Amino acid sequence: MQMDGGTALLKALEFEGVEVVFGYPGGAIMPVYDSMVGGAGPRHVLVRHEQGAGHMASGYAHATGKPGVVMVTSGPAATNIVTPLADAYLDSVPIVAITGQVPYGLIGTDAFQETDTTGITMSITKHNYLVSDPNDIPQVVHEAFHIATHGRPGPVLIDLPKNITDARNPQSAMTWADPIAVDLPGFKPVLDGKPEDITAAVELMLAAKRPVLYAGGGILKARGADELRALAEKLNIPVVTTLMARGAMPDSHELNLGMPGMHGNYTAVMAMQEADLLIAMGSRFDDRVTGRLDSFAPDAKVVHVDIDPAELGKIRTPDVAIRGDAKRVMGQMLEEIGGSAPADHQAWRSTLSGWQENYPLAYEDAEPGAKLKPQMVLERLHALSPEDTIVASGVGQHQMWASQYWKFEKPYTWLNSGGLGTMGYSIPAAIGAKAGMPDQTVWAVDGDGCFQMTCQELITAAVEGIPIKVALLNNTYLGMVRQWQEMFYDNRLSEVDLSGPVPDYIKMSEAMGCVAIRVEDPDEVDAAIERANGINDRPVVIEFLTEPGENVYPMVPGGKSNSDVVVPPFQQKETAK
């Protein structure tokens, strides 16, 4: 079939089953947008800033399990998606980015809106392409989706020079051929662990007296939540769920200790510290989890399972390294264990429950008349929202409180920017998730700093009919930075005050087509949330005026050992530390 490259791109996206593209037009990508006139190709969501489109693609991908697609023009638009690409790269999210490029013959001439997009994104994509022949489009698109979704997922970018997409340019003429099976001799993900490694791992797992299953985001990528639970139950092994793995194991499960790391709860942090065996499953010993590395989990042997072999031994040398897909490897482990019983963990379990009793995640209630406690707001939000509610968070204190105080019962209900820590992630990510899962309630939990970075996407949500809800925890500060300044810089506050007095978040939200509610009084919290949950025809923003001085606890100070975890002041008197 004869066609032009622009039409072929849309056809290729449909061939890959793409339902929605988050994008923004401009010069070099205009031919593709022209091909869309009349409704050809997948649904297009017109964003208000290209960064938003990138995070929407990510949010969509994480919530649905299908790759997200972002399409933008060259130059400034391509550089506007650098942040979401880096974000998706660090969090292993499968997205495919299509960027326009100046005509092939002009590349290298500093043409208008020319940037070296493949060069700029080389280190923040899993792979990228610069296409020169329109006949290659179906196969390149097919390969891009294959690479994005197989092995360790990640972003892939396709740069399309304008001359090969423009119907009016004879260079865009191509003959459509359905893509064939990919032939990539350098890309062969290994899914099953080696039997001898499985045996060695299971031996350690059965013998361990103080084991901890250190569950990471790789489990969700592998869609292995069921296997995680089965493995934990079979061996009676407590689980910690990293920031990227929240929801992989129900928080209500007695074996789930919750989040470890810098702002993890005391028991999860100390369990890893005191373990004699860590089973790292799709996790990567991130510095936010390990704290000071040379004193991290000093007595623990390590079984490390990851689909990316470069993670094995990168930070901590494992005793047993297994390259494979977390779901498949856990299946293999379960089979290997068969009817064998684990060692007795009675003493370990009672140590753990002792810690849980003495140092639960907790905060002090607000004094009468004082501002709202953010933790309380999140607890109420969770209690009053449907069980399958998806929560997307920004970056800062509110992110840590959301992870701590939301009780996740299902996988894929938690979206956040873990690796890059991208402020402004929540609103666009929530929109992407809602576009993919329209029947689920989607809340964005945001800080006032983050909100001001990407709130313009609420216009996208209103116009495109994607009714997300935003819980804006307004503490009038760049709270997380303020907390560090308080704790590590003698409270010398520097450029963290957002008290304004502008913007008026209510007027601002209303102007963008949202229902907006301000809550100052604890007694109004429930009613506001219930009202918001009842609105489904437009986005809603609730601005909660929260305690400006509230700090996130527990906390392992940067560069310190996890054993030096600081519990909240009101718990400190009881500690020996």
Add this chain to the structure above:
Amino acid sequence: MIKRSQLTQTHTIAALVENKAGVLARVAGLFARRGFNIESLAVAPTDERFSRITIVVDAESAPLDQIKKQLDKLIDVVDITELSIEDSALREMVLVRLELDDEAKVADVEALVEGFSGSVIRVRGAHMMLSLSSRPDDLDRFLDKLQPYGITALQRTGAIAIPGI
């Protein structure tokens, strides 16, 4: 003079890569981004589809295992082998230009070159151009010997290697 071939402190890696646009930039970019130091890098196509790259890396800068695994993550990298100096065929070439202080020394240099099985490319008065293709440590010795004669320019290729039989 800096010896570029302190072989004990380096690793030699042979990478078979797909001959795609930008593959060298991907490899070099990866080394830069991960803080791996390249001692030398040589690349050329082996056929229509593949190229072979020989990379000599500073062993101090990162564990070899990480370097190999990170390289292997590049989609265009098909295969990676670490090469031992003993077993593999490992060669490097050097081109040298000399300006002798005395034309009479040409014969001395010619004898020296012959001893290394190198070749004299051209002699013009007191100016000489030489080449030697051998093991990198041979090149070091060769250059050491030439040093007193007045080297005005030199270019080494960096090692190329293939696994032993």
